Amino acid sequence: MTGDVAVLGAGMHPWGKWGRGFVTYGRIAAHAALADAGIGWPEVRSVVGAQTVRGGYPGYVAGATFARALGWQGARVASVYAACASGAQAIDTARAQILAGLADVVLVVGADAAPKGFFAPAGGERPDDPDWLRFRVLGATNPAYFGLYARRRMALYGDTPEDFALVKVKNAAAGALNEYARYRAPVTAEEVAASAMVADPLRLLDICATSDGAAALVLSSMEFARRRGVRDPVRIRAVSTVTPTFPRTVLDLPDIGTDSAVAVDPSPESFRASIARAAYEEAGIGPEDLSLAEVYDLSTALELEWYEDIGLCGPGEGAKLLRTGATALGGRVPVNASGGLASFGEAVPAQAVAQVCELARQLRGRAGERQVPGARVGITANQGLFGHGSAVVAVC
Missing domain, CATH: 3.40.47.10 (Thiolase/Chalcone synthase)
Incomplete structure (x- = not known):
């Protein structure tokens, strides 16, 4: 192409x-x-x-x-x-x-x-930045933000803290096999449950660290x-960097001081789902073609949202998919075979590049013990602050 x-x-x-x-x-x-x-x-x-x-x-x-x-x-x-x-x-x-x-x-x-x-806004005061206002005025650091999403999943879909812990267990098992990961030890669900509460219902081991x-x-x-x-x-076939459609259609903290005029009709899908859809359309593939995915597990609960948003399962079915083992190494579509941010932590400008590095290794068949057999198509996905998000499709 x-x-x-x-x-x-x-x-x-x-x-x-x-x-x-x-x-x-x-x-x-x-x-x-x-x-x-x-x-x-x-x-x-x-x-x-x-x-x-x-x-x-x-x-x-x-x-x-x-x-x-x-x-x-x-x-x-x-x-x-x-x-x-x-x-x-x-x-x-x-x-x-x-x-x-x-x-x-x-x-x-x-x-x-x-x-x-916790990450804090850099570069001085930015009163015109809704994310700066979220930090400074509302006191809602990123873990608080992640906790709200987790609570939403619990209320809508019946997800449990035990479900969230299984994401950490899965990713830690993969990260233990990755020489570039910061945390290279397996973790049990009991260890997640015993870690300190940070933003109810998320505990310390549910949330990724900050890293170099x-x-x-x-x-x-x-x-x-x-x-x-x-x-x-290995070829990069698509890169999606679409922005949200207005008005926002998922529970979120308000963008204080932004224009409330309706720019377009509300989207029937979430912002994250629209990121993935645009990548699929450009690449001419669908979620059924995926061999693996690298998604941003800023928290364990957010990884479950990505399962649904990249089309691996329907809304509310992320925890069920996880429990089948489909997203683990050896499963139908391994997610975060690298170990994810659970094993790496956030090094913000490097993260989306690192995701593609993992796809490249997997599609070349050079991922060692983490290798996804017969890997041919992979997608990365993430959501950043201020409406930024991305997805990359790589094929071989």
Whole structure:
């Protein structure tokens, strides 16, 4: 298909709390991706950096920051910020440059050095930012936000804290097999239940940590891949970055101070479902074609929502699907075979890039003990702040 671009290389820096700057992590991930691709740094004609506003000026100009760290060689640069969707939008930017003929080879890098504890708004006061207002005026940090979604599932569908705990158990088992994960020990449901309550009904082990980490991809045109003798490369076939339709149709905290005029008729689906649908439509596939999925388990309850939103089951059926083992390694459609954010924690600009790194490894058959047999099609999905979201479809 004319919209395909090749994934020639994928590289990561292990997640954790390493006490170094995001540039160091990004440089290491970039070198790993270049080595994996067999591409020399001078061959890269564009660098797209996923921004991290916590990194100060170097973070705001992440593309140029990583190009400088690797050594000035004349490549064009771009920088993208979209909260948790930053990495996917950076991939979309790289893909657009390749398809437009502006560059044959593009390096995408996302890296972060995250603070401890709950994320707080960065960059000073932002009274025109509804997410800043949610933090500062309502006192609703992200775990509180996740807790509301969990309570909603319990009220609507009968989900239980025990269901949520099973998500952590599943993802921890996969993360124990991933050398890049921060947490590499199996977890039991009893350990989840015994962990501290953070935002009722979610406990400490239901919520992902904040982490340092980095991920990078080398993308190219299909023509370049053929010239380099790469047969049947993993291909990015679709990137969805759609925004919500108004009015909002799911329970959420209000966007204080936003225009209440109706822009379009209400959507019959959630914002997350619309992200996935747009990716499926562009790729010409459906959820029945999936071999695996990487979704944002910011909390255990949110992973269950993603099962429904990417079409693995109907509304309210996420916990039932989980209990069948369908989304575990060895199941019908493994979800978060990487271990997910439960095992990695959040390194915001790197997360969506890391999801595609996992798809690339799985579709190449190089995921080791985590390998999904016969993997051919994968999707990533996430939702960021301020209406950002993304989904990427990769095929082989």
